[in-house]
Amino acid sequence: MPSLPLPLKCYDEAGVIKPPVWLYTLLLINSIDWLIFVFALVSMQHTTLLLKLFYPQPQLLGLKLIGSVPFILVLLLIGNRQRLWTRQWFGWLWLLKPLGLLGVIASSALVLQQLLLSHWQFHAMLAAQLVSLVLLLWSGIKSLHIKHMLADWNKRTAA
Template sequence: MLKLPLSYYDESGRILPPRWLYSVFILLCIDWLAFIFSLASRTQTSELLAFFYPQKESLGLGLLASLPVFLALVLVSQRERLWKKGYLNWRRWVIPLAQIGVVLLLCVQLYYAMHHHWGFEYITGVKMAFYSIALYAISKSRHLKWMVEDWKAPNP
């Protein structure tokens, strides 16, 4: 008996990541996207970074905090290559890396709230709500747990 509908399995019978996972990972790594896009515009890199990150330390903190989520995204997206090379233990790190990254991102937002004397800002509130929902979804998702369990053995 299948745990999920047939559309959630790939051709070799492995459980695919949930559809929402890539979207959540990309939104959690928004600092990386802003950094990469600013580097793509070589003539205006410093102006773009100053626009998105008026405080100089905010980019560095955001990149460091979202690094575990970025690593989880890379692991999930490169799963076929890792399986072909015989690596299997990486699968256990997907959920903990994502959880650690979200907690670090929440801590960064708390740091900014404290730095601004606990004054309410809409963007901080939206980010904290999104990070809390993402942490809950990643922690409680049966689909993710089943996916990690299913990825333990190589398929022929």
């Protein structure tokens, strides 16, 4: 009897490997710009104050929002995988890794630009973003869970 490549908790009811929780967490951390933007819009009285606090240069907010769009797309694709499979849409599986890599490159460049504009002054939020980007890149490359998950999902689409 063959053994499972991952612990039983990594599978859903249908026997499909679920994405790891840390993947969702890292993608959300790297999409923090969208969360700040939405939070600032919701608090109508302090919108400009909050946005100026996090983004001293006005064009930086737009660039960082655009730079984190690949992470949002990956989250949406992973979260809606069952619906996409039901509709026989399988091409999105090939987009996951390139979108993740594009997001890491774009977000890293924007964080480095923001550090450059602040004359390399330490900012806890930027440091956390850089650490999470490195973790996302490293874990995306080295994670056996991700490797088995994508192989399982590709196998499911071929059946």
